[in-house]
Amino acid sequence: MRIMAFDYGTKRIGIAVTDPMQIIATGLDTIHPLQIIDYLKKYFQTEQxxxxxVGEPKQMDNTPSQSAIHVKGFVSLLKKTFPxxxxxxxxxxxTSKMASATIAQSGMNKKHRQNKELVDTISAVILLQSFMEKDSFF
Structure with missing residues (x-):
């Protein structure tokens, strides 16, 4: 079974998943928040x-950032819909800064580097990789 990570934003949600063996994290998609539940229901028809x-937005002093309230609502929706x-x-x-740096180092042209959807998806991948490394014995 896979693990799925979300980089939640009020305009876009970056999504990443592991392979079924939970070895590799891969960017899946970027979805508008209003479409996320339908997207997940369709995805779950073929994948487990x-x-x-879910990325928890915090400020440097470890307090919740302004977007934390939106993320809490998203988490509640996930728990209610997929208990x-x-x-x-x-x-x-x-994660967003790391994603931007990764994109900059990739050699992509300027137009691709400025693609905010790509930043959100890569942020979700970084989040998922962090989770996997945290639980890894390697």
Whole structure:
């Protein structure tokens, strides 16, 4: 079964998933928040997910950021709609900066580097990789 991570934003949600063996994190998509539940229901028709990881927005002093209220609403929606799938929060500080740096180093042209959807998807991948590394014995 896969693990799925979300980089939640009020305009876009970046989504990443592991392979079924939970070895590799891959960017899946970027979806508008109003479309996320329909998107997930369709995805679950062909794939199994055992856990959700949601980026927890925090400020440098470890207090919740302004977007935390929106993320809490999203987590509540996930728990209500998919009660059988546990949800874990993971500190998402710096994921967007790391994603932007990764894109800049990739050699993509300027137009692709400025694609905010790509930043959101890569942020979700970084979040998922962080979760996997946290639970890894390697």
């Amino acid at each position: 997910v055992e856990r959700f990881i 059988e799938i546990p949800v874990e929060m993971l500190d998402e500080r710096f």
